[in-house]
Amino acid sequence: MEAINNLISSGGVEDVLFYVFAALTLLCAVLVIANPFSRNPVTSAMFLVLTIISMSGLFLLLHAFFLAAVQILVYAGAVMVLFLFVIMLLDLKEEARRKIKFFGLAAGLVSVGSIVAIFFKALASAKPGVASPKLEGETYALGKLLFTQYTLPFEIVSVLLLVAMIGVILLSKKKLE
Amino acid sequence: MHVGLQHYLAVSMILFCLGLLGVILRRNLIVIYMSLELMLNAANLALVSFSRFNDKLDGQVLVFFIITVAAAEVAVGLALIVALFRKRQSAHVEDLTSMKL
Numbered sequence: 001m002e003a004i005n006n007l008i009s010s011g012g013v014e015d016v017l018f019y020v021f022a023a024l025t026l027l028c029a030v031l032v033i034a035n036p037f038s039r040n041p042v043t044s045a046m047f048l049v050l051t052i053i054s055m056s057g058l059f060l061l062l063h064a065f066f067l068a069a070v071q072i073l074v075y076a077g078a079v080m081v082l083f084l085f086v087i088m089l090l091d092l093k094e095e096a097r098r099k100i101k102f103f104g105l106a107a108g109l110v111s112v113g114s115i116v117a118i119f120f121k122a123l124a125s126a127k128p129g130v131a132s133p134k135l136e137g138e139t140y141a142l143g144k145l146l147f148t149q150y151t152l153p154f155e156i157v158s159v160l161l162l163v164a165m166i167g168v169i170l171l172s173k174k175k176l177e
Numbered sequence: 178m179h180v181g182l183q184h185y186l187a188v189s190m191i192l193f194c195l196g197l198l199g200v201i202l203r204r205n206l207i208v209i210y211m212s213l214e215l216m217l218n219a220a221n222l223a224l225v226s227f228s229r230f231n232d233k234l235d236g237q238v239l240v241f242f243i244i245t246v247a248a249a250e251v252a253v254g255l256a257l258i259v260a261l262f263r264k265r266q267s268a269h270v271e272d273l274t275s276m277k278l
Contacts, residue, residue, distance in 0.1 A: 014180065015179065015180045018180045018184065018185075019180075022184070022188045025188065025192065026188065026191055026192065026195070029192055029195045029196075029215055030195060032195075032199065032208075032211055032212070032215065033195055033196075033198060033199030033202070033203060033208070033212055033215075034199075034202075041205055041207045041208055041211075044207075044208050044211055045211065048211050048214065048215070051215065051218070052218065055218055055221075055222060058185070058188070058222060059222075059225055062185070062225050062226055062228075062229040063229060064225045064228070064229070064237055064240075066237075067221075067225060067237055067240055067241065067244075070241065070244055071221075071244070074244050074248055075214075075218075075244070075247075078248060079214070079247070079248055079251050082251055082252065082255055083207065083210075083211065083251070083255070086207065086255045086258065086259060087207060089259060090207075090258075090259065090262050090268055092205070092207070092268060100202060104201055104202055105202070107201055108197070108198050108201040108202055111197055111201070112194045112197060112198060115190065115193065115194055115197070116190070116194070119186070119187075119190045123183055123186070133229050133230050133232055134232065135228065135229055135232045135233070135234065141234055142234060142237055142238065142241070145234050145235070145238055146238055146241070149238075150238050153242060157242055157245050157246070160245075160246065160249055161245065161248075161249055163249075164249035164250075164252055164253050165252070167253050167256070168252050168253055168256040171253070171256040171257060171259075171260050172256045172259060172260065
């Protein structure tokens with residue numbers, strides 16, 4: 001009991017939760033792109049939902065409460081339903097297991113390697129952030145910033161959504177000219 | 178070791194690399210699209226952690242905009258895939274070779 005109390009007061013629970021959520025996120029992400037048991041896109045979509053949910057757990061650990069809720073609502077709710085709907089509409093068969101091309105694998109490894117190199121280079125020259133951050137990403141503060149400093153981008157995004165809606169309707173009409 | 182900014186950035190980097198590998202190696206258009214979502218999410222995670230560890234809220238506002246744009250992008254992209262599927266009866270990148278020399 002005392003050990004648990006010590007763990008809570010030293011912030012150890014958050015560390016443990018970070019490792020749990022990070023491992024869950026990365027594991028599910030691997031299963032999205034390369035599932036050894038199934039090549040069905042529906043399985044990938046389901047694991048993408050799990051990735052997104054565990055990632056919103058990471059957002060909660062970063063005290064970004066509003067974004068964690070939005071992440072689940074928009075991604076796990078709307079976007080994934082759209083994905084599943086399109087998979088159902090297209091009636092995709094299971095992807096045949098084709099051999100991975102050497103050229104593709106080499107390109108992937110080179111780009112991933114360079115990203116990792118850039119990451120470590122950046123980390124070596126970075127200044128450490130605030131040791132004990134106090135920022136709270138609550139709805140009130142975020143909304144206030146959104147409607148004062150970021151009003152113009154906010155309005156532009158609403159126009160963008162309208163344009164996307166019109167574009168989708170035009171694209172999905174029966175006859176494309 | 179106490180969890181700090183670099184831990185979150187490492188998770189974000191690995192997630193981005195996984196998404197990139199998915200885009201390069203998978204052949205199904207829809208799975209490629211999901212990998213793109215993974216990459217966008219990795220960027221979101223990096224932005225939120227930067228925002229948290231620099232005590233500035235601006236990063237989270239940017240993430241809010243990214244989520245909105247990603248939703249619009251998914252709608253348009255999936256409509257494109259459906260239109261393509263109607264024309265070619267395939268959602269496989271290796272069947273789409275009309276721009277090949």
